[in-house]
Amino acid sequence: MDATTHTNGSYLSKTGGKGGIRSWIFSTDHKRIGLLYFASLAVFFSVGVVFGLLMRLELIAPGPTITDAQTYNSFFTVHGVIMIFLFVVPGLPAIFGNFFLPLMIGAKDVAFPRLNLLSWWLYLAGGLIALASVVMPGGAADTGWTFYIPYSVRSNTNVIPALIAAFILGFSSILTGVNFITTVHRMRAPGQTFFKMPLFVWALYSTGWIQLLATPIIGITLVMVGVERLLSVGIFDPSLGGDPVLYQHLFWIYSHPAVYIMILPAMGVISEVIPVFARRTIFGYNFIAYSSLAIAIFGSLVWAHHMFTAGMSGVAAIAFSAFTFLVAIPSAVKVFNWVATLYKGSITLEPPMLFALGFIFHFLIGGFTGLVQGALSVNLHIHDTYFIVGHFHYVMFGGMGFGFLAATHFWFPKMFGKMYNHKRAAVGFWTLVVGFNTLYFPMFVMGWLGMPRRYYDYLPEFHTYHFISTVGSWIVALALLIILVNLILGLAKGERVREKNPWGGETLEWRADTPPIHENWEEIPVVTGGPYDYKRNDENESTT
Amino acid sequence: MANSEQEHAHIGYGGYTLIWLGLLALTALTVTAAGVNLGNVAVAVTILIATVKSYLVATIFMHLKIESRLFRVVVYAAIFFIVVSIILLFSDYTFLRE
Incomplete structure (x- = not known):
């Protein structure tokens, strides 16, 4: 357990002969790249939150409130584009995948460190172009994050820059996927077979495949929209002889699997956190591992459930609805296994565990409402209503968001060698739970009653729901602020952590130094047991 | 990887040139077929030729055959x-x- 003398210093002090910011933005160390992503994602996320708050503020009362309809359209488009392409899709793989994948498999770095740095540069370029499209003359895109035809070929706003941004971000995502798949195949420590890998690694591996196989489709589709706009070639626009439904197909062939790019790594995080704070071997390891792959495969076959009302044949609709119900099974397998892991465990409610339990609670609501929409008859009723917005945020924010915060609180001491204030973290968590449900639950109700999504104005009968929801958005903002301040305070003057294993975890990253040294290991570890052998390794238990 | 490098050498420049000429010939065939009214099978013919070409590129040029x-x-x-x-x-x- 104790720190041994190393010739290699902590990665935080190893600058690679470069000074200042250059030691970060030109570093090929996977840990530094992870933190680069962390910083840039935090900035983009904050911008996304601000647009979300503005959008909610506009809807606090019927009629014009703070802005006009055109600007409101841009609000929800920019909020969606930033949150999806710049935060939720890259979020966990880019930060925690980069930082912990090599540590968890006992490698010194990812397979292609320079490609990894290129991924970050592409991410940054894409992000800056997306932000530039907001302030450039012409105005921010107003098509919604889905860039549906015919809006996206006819809108006079900056659709092209937004498309270019999404295209570049796609490349960043593909390169990360290739890197992780190769790393998992080629660089595992001696003795670590596929079924001795931590489940977060399994999740990243499955995610890598989706990134690799599905992302090129959105890339080429966005290029086609650009070609259509610039050269008036009829591909999707019916007035030019194109087919708008084809666009929706191509868009969702990527974007539905992309939902699993967003949620799978978060599920991986939960599979790591639950056994540590329940002091129990994970229940059904193989099933959780296979369910990640099953989600990746079935998740690629359900895209048209976004289009049931768009003009679709009955045969295809039934097939896609059936696949949608099927994909719920592997997701449920995971939830059952997490709950079974908790059963008879010695549970401690440390902050990471709170966020993990928050994930399960909210993801359940998000998942079940997803099944509601997967049913063809109900889908016709609630399509394009706030019910969808509610469902999506329960899965994405309630799922990925809480998973992200669980990961942050779980691995924070390992990453920085510092500890945050646990009490304040818990206050942040509970405030977030209250704010989150106040913000998004009314959306289910008003959606069910017929409130359409993306509308600037609404009937007075929906006022109460919108009002409650907007108040919820303020509570969420407050909660995020508490969490952020707590982490920054922890970083600046938190208690120093030198112990390798402050939570008593069993996976390999807890055998590395805190914070890890450059290239992670003096000697590559040899893996003998499974990743969650709590019974056998009980003497390793230690808490802060 | 060393093995593939060695096997790769067996194909040789002559072989690659031959495949390249074959690909050009198939491209010419595609263009010719587009000029003939084949009715319903036109698309099928084009896709068939494209499949053969992709197969050659993937197996020979991308070395999948020897990987x-x-x-x-x-x-x-x-x-x-x-x-x-x-x-x-x-x-x-x-x-x-x-």
Whole structure:
């Protein structure tokens, strides 16, 4: 357990002969790249939150409130584009995948460190172009994050820059996927077979495949929209002889699997956190591992459930609805296994565990409402209503968001060698739970009653729901602020952590130094047991 | 990888040139076929020729023929994904037109 003398210093002090910011933005160390992503994602996320708050503020009362309809359209488009392409899709793989994948498999770095740095540069370029499209003359895109035809070929706003941004971000995502798949195949420590890998690694591996196989489709589709706009070639626009439904197909062939790019790594995080704070071997390891792959495969076959009302044949609709119900099974397998892991465990409610339990609670609501929409008859009723917005945020924010915060609180001491204030973290968590449900639950109700999504104005009968929801958005903002301040305070003057294993975890990253040294290991570890052998390794238990 | 490098040498420049000429010939065939009224089978013919060309590029130029099984599995996975996507996509279009 104790720190041994190393010739290699902590990665935080190893600058690679470069000074200042250059030691970060030109570093090929996977840990530094992870933190680069962390910083840039935090900035983009904050911008996304601000647009979300503005959008909610506009809807606090019927009629014009703070802005006009055109600007409101841009609000929800920019909020969606930033949150999806710049935060939720890259979020966990880019930060925690980069930082912990090599540590968890006992490698010194990812397979292609320079490609990894290129991924970050592409991410940054894409992000800056997306932000530039907001302030450039012409105005921010107003098509919604889905860039549906015919809006996206006819809108006079900056659709092209937004498309270019999404295209570049796609490349960043593909390169990360290739890197992780190769790393998992080629660089595992001696003795670590596929079924001795931590489940977060399994999740990243499955995610890598989706990134690799599905992302090129959105890339080429966005290029086609650009070609259509610039050269008036009829591909999707019916007035030019194109087919708008084809666009929706191509868009969702990527974007539905992309939902699993967003949620799978978060599920991986939960599979790591639950056994540590329940002091129990994970229940059904193989099933959780296979369910990640099953989600990746079935998740690629359900895209048209976004289009049931768009003009679709009955045969295809039934097939896609059936696949949608099927994909719920592997997701449920995971939830059952997490709950079974908790059963008879010695549970401690440390902050990471709170966020993990928050994930399960909210993801359940998000998942079940997803099944509601997967049913063809109900889908016709609630399509394009706030019910969808509610469902999506329960899965994405309630799922990925809480998973992200669980990961942050779980691995924070390992990453920085510092500890945050646990009490304040818990206050942040509970405030977030209250704010989150106040913000998004009314959306289910008003959606069910017929409130359409993306509308600037609404009937007075929906006022109460919108009002409650907007108040919820303020509570969420407050909660995020508490969490952020707590982490920054922890970083600046938190208690120093030198112990390798402050939570008593069993996976390999807890055998590395805190914070890890450059290239992670003096000697590559040899893996003998499974990743969650709590019974056998009980003497390793230690808490802060 | 060393093995593949050695095997790769066996194909030689002559072989590569031959394949390249073959690809050019197939391209010419595609262009010619486009000029002939083949009716319903026109698309099928074009796709068939394109499939042969892709096969040659993937196996010879991209070395899949001599690479380890893992690489082939990766490519099969991608092909499987795209085939399934196209089947599902056209399941909609076919029945929609009826």
